[in-house]
Amino acid sequence: MNRIYFDHAATTPLDKRVLEKMTPYFCEMAGNANSQHYFGREAMKAVDEARDKIATLIGAKPSEIYFTSGGTEADNWALRGAAAAYGKKGKHFIISKIEHAAMLSTAADLEKQGFEFTYLDVDERGMISTKQLEKSIRPDTVFIGIMFANNEVGTIQPIQKAAEIAKKHGIPFFTDAVQAMGTLEINVKELGIDMMSFSAHKFYGPKGIGALYVRNGLTLGRLITGGHQERTKRGGTTNVPGVVGFAAALEIACAEMEENRKYVTRLRDKFISRVEKEIPYVKLNGHRTKRLPANADFSFEYIEGESILFSLDLAGIAVSSGSACSSGSLEPSHVLLAMGVDEALAHGSIRFTFGKHNTMDEVNYTVDKLKETVARLRKMSPLFAELKGEIKNV
Ligand code: PLP
Numbered sequence: 001m002n003r004i005y006f007d008h009a010a011t012t013p014l015d016k017r018v019l020e021k022m023t024p025y026f027c028e029m030a031g032n033a034n035s036q037h038y039f040g041r042e043a044m045k046a047v048d049e050a051r052d053k054i055a056t057l058i059g060a061k062p063s064e065i066y067f068t069s070g071g072t073e074a075d076n077w078a079l080r081g082a083a084a085a086y087g088k089k090g091k092h093f094i095i096s097k098i099e100h101a102a103m104l105s106t107a108a109d110l111e112k113q114g115f116e117f118t119y120l121d122v123d124e125r126g127m128i129s130t131k132q133l134e135k136s137i138r139p140d141t142v143f144i145g146i147m148f149a150n151n152e153v154g155t156i157q158p159i160q161k162a163a164e165i166a167k168k169h170g171i172p173f174f175t176d177a178v179q180a181m182g183t184l185e186i187n188v189k190e191l192g193i194d195m196m197s198f199s200a201h202k203f204y205g206p207k208g209i210g211a212l213y214v215r216n217g218l219t220l221g222r223l224i225t226g227g228h229q230e231r232t233k234r235g236g237t238t239n240v241p242g243v244v245g246f247a248a249a250l251e252i253a254c255a256e257m258e259e260n261r262k263y264v265t266r267l268r269d270k271f272i273s274r275v276e277k278e279i280p281y282v283k284l285n286g287h288r289t290k291r292l293p294a295n296a297d298f299s300f301e302y303i304e305g306e307s308i309l310f311s312l313d314l315a316g317i318a319v320s321s322g323s324a325c326s327s328g329s330l331e332p333s334h335v336l337l338a339m340g341v342d343e344a345l346a347h348g349s350i351r352f353t354f355g356k357h358n359t360m361d362e363v364n365y366t367v368d369k370l371k372e373t374v375a376r377l378r379k380m381s382p383l384f385a386e387l388k389g390e391i392k393n394v
Pocket of ligand 1: 009100147
């Protein structure tokens with residue numbers, strides 16, 4: 001069976017050019033970057049070069065990049081590090097209601113420790129209001145964190161404006177750029193970002209490696225204590241092949257960004273227009289224009305997202321219901337609920353995220369399968385039958 005992968009927001013396959021760059025650091029050049037002999041020095045050289053490359057690509061300085069195990073750790077570090085560094089000054093944090101679980105569950109932990117969180121609302125397209133952001137600022141606010149782009153519905157937030165507001169009030173501004181990095185141009189200095197998390201496996205790099213950018217001059221507590229790695233800020237033997245792959249993947253993503261974005265947008269737009277034309281009772285979730293190029297998130301009325309997911313999987317098509325991290329839970333998506341989507345409709349949502357290796361034939365095949373699947377599932381749905389008048393209410 002030919003398998004089709006439409007779940008690039010969950011993770012992307014490693015680019016083979018990236019693998020080639022990484023391979024020597026698993027084998028012949030497998031030194032510990034902190035060792036003083038030849039192998040260690042070569043490993044450290046590769047890490048330094050990777051750090052320089054990544055910093056340049058996001059408009060930062062190498063000393064502002066700290067490698068982590070991924071986006072989750074970087075999000076944790078930003079929040080917990082700010083709590084440790086600024087907790088004496090103030091206990092109030094502002095984040096949005098649609099942050100990733102890495103942020104929301106860390107916030108829940110910090111609330112138990114006495115910190116207070118304001119969770120900004122979003123409108124029906126998943127957009128925060130910068131007016132509400134500014135109104136929420138208190139004298140004891142010490143952290144503002146708004147994700148760059150949402151992982152479920154793809155809405156891109158007004159990051160520059162939010163960062164300006166934070167700066168005006170002298171509050172550190174953090175953004176989770178895990179979904180945006182590699183797809184959108186991001187220059188931390190131009191955008192006024194103080195801290196930012198990103199993760200290589202979302203742009204055809206390896207899993208298990210990410211970074212937290214921290215503007216020089218900003219204090220942040222440590223999350224992982226241990227050795228002297230990452231200028232004593234993050235202990236743990238450096239994942240040298242991961243770091244090398246991270247830099248190689250980001251370099252390719254930035255060099256090919258325009259071309260890939262155009263290509264993926266064409267696939268996505270074709271998908272959206274066919275679904276909206278050919279399948280009744282569907283709703284596109286998220287912003288129509290300010291959305292990630294790869295993202296199409298739909299709610300299908302009168303059916304469960306999971307049933308669609310499993311039917312498509314049987315047909316060889318991989319998609320996601322809600323975010324991969326929260327699937328497995330039966331709770332409807334917190335993002336859709338925050339956008340005001342009703343619970344039943346939120347249960348019927350599916351995320352399709354396209355990638356540079358997908359083809360238009362795959363898109364067309366998927367729409368055809370989706371049409372069949374939705375029609376079949378609706379035939380079995382009592383709610384749909386009721387709508388069609390096939391079952392009369394008594
Ligand atoms: N933040 C966002 C917006 C994400 O989409 C994800 C992963 O899906 C993460 C954080 C977590 O990143 P990682 O998988 O690298 O831990």
